Amino acid sequence: QRENPYQAEYLQAVDEFLPSIEVYVEQNPQIEENSILELLMQAERVIKFRVPWQDDQGKWQVNRGYRIQFNSALGPYKGGLRLHPTVNESIMKFLGFEQVFKNSLTGLPIGGGKGGSNFDPKGKSDGEIMRFCQSFMLELQNYIGPDTDVPAGDIGVGGREIGYLFGQYKRIQQYSSGTLTGKPLGIWGSLARTEATGYGLAYFVQNLLKDYQDSLAGKKVAVSGSGNVATYAIEKVHQLGAVAVTCSDSNGFIYDEQGIDVALLKEIKEVKRGRISEYAERKPSAKYFSNESVWTLKESYDIALPCATQNEINEVSAKIIIENGAKIVAEGANMPSTLKAVKVFQENGVLFCPAKAANAGGVAVSALEMAQNSQRLPWTFEKVDGKLEKIMEDIYVTCRDTAKTYGHAGNLVIGANIAGFARVADAMIIQGLV
Ligand code: NDP
Numbered sequence: 001q002r003e004n005p006y007q008a009e010y011l012q013a014v015d016e017f018l019p020s021i022e023v024y025v026e027q028n029p030q031i032e033e034n035s036i037l038e039l040l041m042q043a044e045r046v047i048k049f050r051v052p053w054q055d056d057q058g059k060w061q062v063n064r065g066y067r068i069q070f071n072s073a074l075g076p077y078k079g080g081l082r083l084h085p086t087v088n089e090s091i092m093k094f095l096g097f098e099q100v101f102k103n104s105l106t107g108l109p110i111g112g113g114k115g116g117s118n119f120d121p122k123g124k125s126d127g128e129i130m131r132f133c134q135s136f137m138l139e140l141q142n143y144i145g146p147d148t149d150v151p152a153g154d155i156g157v158g159g160r161e162i163g164y165l166f167g168q169y170k171r172i173q174q175y176s177s178g179t180l181t182g183k184p185l186g187i188w189g190s191l192a193r194t195e196a197t198g199y200g201l202a203y204f205v206q207n208l209l210k211d212y213q214d215s216l217a218g219k220k221v222a223v224s225g226s227g228n229v230a231t232y233a234i235e236k237v238h239q240l241g242a243v244a245v246t247c248s249d250s251n252g253f254i255y256d257e258q259g260i261d262v263a264l265l266k267e268i269k270e271v272k273r274g275r276i277s278e279y280a281e282r283k284p285s286a287k288y289f290s291n292e293s294v295w296t297l298k299e300s301y302d303i304a305l306p307c308a309t310q311n312e313i314n315e316v317s318a319k320i321i322i323e324n325g326a327k328i329v330a331e332g333a334n335m336p337s338t339l340k341a342v343k344v345f346q347e348n349g350v351l352f353c354p355a356k357a358a359n360a361g362g363v364a365v366s367a368l369e370m371a372q373n374s375q376r377l378p379w380t381f382e383k384v385d386g387k388l389e390k391i392m393e394d395i396y397v398t399c400r401d402t403a404k405t406y407g408h409a410g411n412l413v414i415g416a417n418i419a420g421f422a423r424v425a426d427a428m429i430i431q432g433l434v
Helices: 008-020 022-027 029-033 036-041 089-105 126-140 159-172 193-210 228-239 262-271 277-282 315-323 339-347 361-375 381-405 412-430
Strands: 045-054 060-071 077-083 112-117 149-153 220-223 246-249 252-256 286-290 303-305 328-330 351-353
Touching: 008 022, 008 089, 008 339, 008 412, 022 029, 022 412, 029 036, 029 412, 036 412, 045 089, 045 126, 060 077, 060 089, 060 126, 060 149, 077 089, 077 159, 077 361, 089 112, 089 361, 089 381, 089 412, 112 126, 112 149, 126 159, 149 159, 149 361, 193 228, 193 303, 193 328, 193 351, 193 361, 193 381, 220 228, 228 246, 228 262, 228 303, 252 277, 262 277, 277 286, 315 339, 339 351, 351 412, 361 381, 381 412
Parallel strands: 077 112, 077 149, 220 246, 220 303, 303 328, 328 351
Antiparallel strands: 045 060, 060 112, 246 252, 252 286
């Protein structure tokens, strides 16, 4: 707090985290004896750099680049790169902090990091995106590598951007397939990585429902976003028998009573890189709500899957979600619910699934991509997807059982935070990083 008075998102992430692990800290004196919390809240390294690039008119532009190497107790720093005009040090640090515990929950050997830039990819030509990515990597390559720090995609960074970043890394350093994940398949990306976060989110919810002798079949689902996470969450809930009726972008949202047409969504967003308003122009059953959030919608649904961005659900929208009848809220985006919104959900009996557990499928498959790259062998879609399903089941069971062990049965926030933290703290102590 003293050091970062203006880093609102980072403080929010820490404020959510610290009270939830109190019971563990009380029972484990080694945490305080070794000042683990103080150490953990300081990123190991904060890298900030200038990214100059030339636009199509030949004019020089400049943006700020970041890489936060937050914690390496469990392995090389791992976490996505975000390209969005809102990116600043606070957002990078909140994402890096969350990533540490999320990666721990996967049970795989990866530390936590995050990076990105306040560059806005919207409306930029392929050439401009390429020149930006090349300039960004010119600096970033100093700090990353397959055994030190392995970036991936996040908002605004998909296969195209990872391809340009990878090409530039190779030019300056050497061919090293494990330096970035989320790569296109033609350059040793993993099958099922594109789908992983959204699919993983649906698997997490399916496991939760199983505990109540229920399933996704027949459920009505509200989803926000129309990017990577949202698209594949919608695809998987449909495969599991539910119907997703909404999606959105930063200009508005779609309500389609008949269920979102995933093929049309992909054509608009992935192929044409268009806006979601086009969906309503093409599908008569869909209504478009301009400049509104999905979470203002007043229609009944059973499950809410926020998959766009941080703080998209506040106290007011949380109440609307409850009035709409939602019994489960599972976070596909990182920290989409404010602290007050989470409180509203928990006080009203909503089963709340926090991001660091529910959206860990993406980074888990990124770690599987690293394993394939080390082996120099690609795995089948079924093999990767099967492992993802098992990892999500394990994460759910770990969160559920940890919450119960520490006297908070049903509270998956406490379960996720304690389970993720305990593994990192142990690894720090074992290595003498105290
Ligand atoms: P994409 O860039 O593919 O999609 C982001 C979506 O969210 C777009 O529809 C975008 O709309 C919308 N969005 C972004 N910012 C805002 C905003 N300020 N207000 C309203 N809508 C917004 O990103 P991803 O799908 O990859 O990421 C979505 C979330 O999931 C992020 O929180 C990310 O950190 C998290 N996540 C992603 C993982 C992954 O594997 N990709 C893994 C784990 C978490 P528009 O096009 O108008 O900007």
